[in-house]
Amino acid sequence: MKVAYCxxxxxxYEFLKNEFLLNVxxxxxxxxxxxxxxxxxxxxxxxxxxxxxDLGGGVLRTFSHEIDLVINWxxxxxxxxxxxxxxxxxxxxxxxxxxxxxxxxxxxxxxYEMDLYSPQxxxxxxxxxxxxxxxxxxxxxxxxxxxxxQEEVLFKSDSNALNNMYDKQLRDFISFINNYESRxxxxxxxTKSIEIIEAIV
Numbered sequence: 001m002k003v004a005y006c007x008x009x010x011x012x013y014e015f016l017k018n019e020f021l022l023n024v025x026x027x028x029x030x031x032x033x034x035x036x037x038x039x040x041x042x043x044x045x046x047x048x049x050x051x052x053x054d055l056g057g058g059v060l061r062t063f064s065h066e067i068d069l070v071i072n073w074x075x076x077x078x079x080x081x082x083x084x085x086x087x088x089x090x091x092x093x094x095x096x097x098x099x100x101x102x103x104x105x106x107x108x109x110x111x112y113e114m115d116l117y118s119p120q121x122x123x124x125x126x127x128x129x130x131x132x133x134x135x136x137x138x139x140x141x142x143x144x145x146x147x148x149x150q151e152e153v154l155f156k157s158d159s160n161a162l163n164n165m166y167d168k169q170l171r172d173f174i175s176f177i178n179n180y181e182s183r184x185x186x187x188x189x190x191t192k193s194i195e196i197i198e199a200i201v
Contacts, residue, residue: 003190005068009168015155017073025127029111032063033118051092058094060084063114067193070110076192077102082200100200
């Protein structure tokens with residue numbers, strides 16, 4: 001069985017996965033924020049699953065894609081520490097804020113901050129390695145070595161990046177049907193994401 005964690009097929013994250021095989025990070029930080037009423041502007045956010053505890057909502061479960069990315073890149077964590085809270089003004093009875101940290105088997109520390117407040121869609125991260133620092137958002141990846149001060153652009157997303165992501169995911173699904181080969185999230189990996197979430201909430 002496969003689970004549709006689509007970000008595995010986004011070009012910018014495929015690029016980072018390959019970079020981190022060659023230049024292994026010791027610390028990664030993700031920042032994810034978006035104003036919930038803008039999420040689906042034609043719907044009442046108060047009635048959607050994100051805002052409702054009885055439907056399993058909350059910011060942590062909604063932004064679990066970034067948890068799956070790290071599992072895909074580095075495997076399962078050895079420890080999980082964090083918290084969730086309802087601290088904002090939105091009309092919801094689930095968590096609208098999460099702050100947590102994973103420790104990976106290779107010693108890597110991965111930190112996350114998530115909330116539902118930003119008027120602009122924030123989806124960014126940074127990674128520190130023994131050679132320098134990577135910084136990324138949905139548009140590009142930059143890199144700065146410890147010997148330099150100027151960032152270098154390593155990768156720029158295509159204007160059709162999201163469409164390409166879903167196209168590759170669909171092709172992977174067809175490949176799985178035809179020959180049981182897939183890069184998609186396995187049920188075991190998806191279960192690990194849920195276990196991480198349950199350890200925090």
